Amino acid sequence: MDYQNKLHVIYGDGTLGLQGSDFAYLFSCERGGLESLKIKGKEWLYREPKPTFWRATTDNDRGNGFNVKAAQWLAADYALPCQAISLKVDERKFKQVPVAPATNEFTNHEEAEKVKITFTYQTLTVPATTVKVIYKVKADGTLKVTAKYHGQAGLPELPVFGMRLIMPTMAAGYEYEGLSGETYPDRMAGGRPGTYEIQGLPVTKYLVPQENGMHMATKWVKITRQTTLNNADHDDQPFSLTFKAANGDFAFSALPYTSEELENATHQEELPPARRTVLVIAGAVRGVGGIDSWGADVEPAYHIDGTVDHKVSFVIDPGLQGNVQTH
């Protein structure tokens, strides 16, 4: 069958599959997230994307005790239980994604114009709060991802809020439209707007590995890889995926490491061998500060208030080739 103008919806025993002519997405109930993002035969996910709250402690964070004050967010970043998964296929709403045996009502010929799947996560904080991650998929495979953090009285300031996507292999490089260099909300005046191409996934070689590589005010970022983990994939041509800001811009970092891996190392050479791509797309980034490194706080305008809502939203368009035109 030809599903070019419709999404092919596969109601699996524990997953929901969405397919089109050159994409296949797999949402897992067991694993609580998007398990597979396959575009033109290439897998883009190593593990399910999850909201991220932690940045590797900077020297200034350590100096002013922010890593202590915000420590709950390290646990929240490390483990994030999924509470509920709701589904909407065209106009039909499911309170829970149907799994076996409820899926016996379906066939291998289910189709839809659009699908919306919402994962609700609960943070390991006191008090807890929820984060919803909403995937909206259109018939052409366009995937809009929105993560919504629900502010909660009593929660400490956040180190960062965004989505973390881990890709199976290390990228050959990336291209983005935004500001030159590594920028943060309180250190971006010197960033020159433009389109930049970066080779590999450079880690800024701070003496003690720490948060690094953020790019503020980005319209889009295109990750290019050349390798996969698929043993039957003998193609060595580069392939790319573009993440575009859904509205306005976002901040991102593309590194071979998670914030926990960075956090664990006391020297650059203690970081594990670089083998994957960790893309963080952030809607809120805390400033780095710089007044001093032994107590001075980041300026108030560059804090992330844990008691109010935060959001990040971006679009993955499997049909996009080359550079993205933005308006």
Add this chain to the structure above:
Amino acid sequence: MEAELKWLDDPTVFRVNQIPAHSDHQAFASEAEAAGAVSSLVQSLDGKWQFIFAATPNERPANFWAPAFEGPFDEITVPSEIELSDYAQIHYINTWYPWEGQIYRRPAGTGDNPQALDDFSTAADNSVGIYRRTFDLAAGLQGKEVRIRFEGAERALYVWLNGHFVGYAEDSFTPSEFDLTPYLQSTSNVLVVEVFKHSSASWLEDQDMFRFSGLFRSVSLLAQPAIHVEDLHILPTVNDDFTSGQLALKLKLTAKEAGYLTVDVQDASQTSLLHQRLTSAATVELAPVTFEQVHLWDTDDPYLYHLVIKVYSAAGALLEVVPYDFGFRRIEINADHVIMLNNHRLIINGVNRHEWNAKTGRTITLADMHQDIATFKENNINAVRTCHYPDRLEWYQLCDQNGIYMMAENNLETHGTWQKSGTVEPSYNVPGSVDLWLPAVLDRARTNFETFKNHPAILFWSLGNESYAGEDIAAMDQYYHDHDSSRLTHYEGVIRNPAYRDRISDVESWMYLPPAGVEEYLQTADKPFLECEYMHSMGNSVGGMGSYIRLMQKYPQYAGGFIWDFIDQALLVTDPVTGQEVMRYGGDFDDRHADYEFSGDGIMFADRTPKPAMQEVKYYYGLPK
């Protein structure tokens, strides 16, 4: 005279037979030599020396200074840091003294210790490097008076030549010169230098840095022709019209015979502006000469005039050529408490700069210096504080040539004597108001002034860093005011003891004062304001710089500041696990107490590549003035 070990313990003994500090001019035997900047009157002693390391003073071999002493010797390169040849442990510590928790010490003259204590000369932590080499005099030095110059030695040195004691010096970061003439042979001279890691001067040198020892800067022999310019004081002044100026000179000569000298001044296009002949004497003065049009020196246009002094015998033989490039500029504080340079508001877009090389520590190369200047220019950095000691001689000349404003700091930091875990606790502070320490710190002020007084780039004499305040530092401030009307004095530490506010520092200087505090001061400023250290660039930092720059734009009394700091202090070593070349910081050498990664606060990585924050620095420092 015999060398005495107890000098190490006595703060009042810091130079024995040392030649008084003088200007840093170079002497050449001919105009051709001056043009090529290679002098036949200088013989380098850099290179391989014989070496013996002793972990303590008691473990030194007997009679090591005797020419007949046969060792056994190792070999070491001069200049270098002893610790980086793995004889002694590498150690990084910030504010505390390196003996923290290991040896109980108090400075002489504080508490119940009115006199010098028998301490460093027998101490378990005072390692010793014994350096020995032989030399034959180069042709250009034969038959002349010859002195030896150590450009830098941490932290106390004794010198012997051919078995005779020559002299003793402290003050690790300024040149130490001794006359070798009485003991000199034309060939096979045996030179022995003993360098102690600690002396009473250790109390004055508690800078936040890796604590190294040894002959870490060049050693050379300098010959003096029969008539020699010992000291040159160039006194250019700018008149109130900021168009015309005057030039005067004061020279001190050492003369064994009668003679004369000529003084020539050319502008940058080699047009002769002045030619005078003066008779040789112990002191020679050129009375003020008016220049109707002076081309002023500043960061955007570092215009230098070329002075050449030629010294002749009575018979007209050229004995010595002394070239010196100087500039006309005028710095002052106006009635509104604004620092004015050449009648324009001074803007300091500065950095603090430790001398650093990731492989060789504080032994740096000319190439390192040139690269640092290029980085400054590329990123709109227009000023440098020589934290917290005088730098290599060449650096001052490079700053003149490239228009880098200098805050020339004395070699003084006594952080651990007054600040304990962040609190002000000056119960055993030195120099404080302790008489025993006054001569040593005044000598440091004098040496800094006498050596570098001719550099237009120096706008501020900085009395030192983080040493609290008392009568002794007030006397240093007074020394500069008594001797130099062409510069301002700077000292931050007086904010810790405001009783001395009227007597110390022409400017109000703070470090790391947040923007709100800066603005609070500026609203009622009665001195010009600057931050001698701000924007602490440790790791991923330099956020919020805009708040300072906006205040600077709003208040003319805010002259700017110096980012802390220019380059990470980290050491490149081979990792035994991975075989990679990796950067190491404090605590990575089992050194305790350490202050760990606090050694790395640069806007440059230790390998001299810029940190990402540099683009922010370049942006803010490049904004229209």
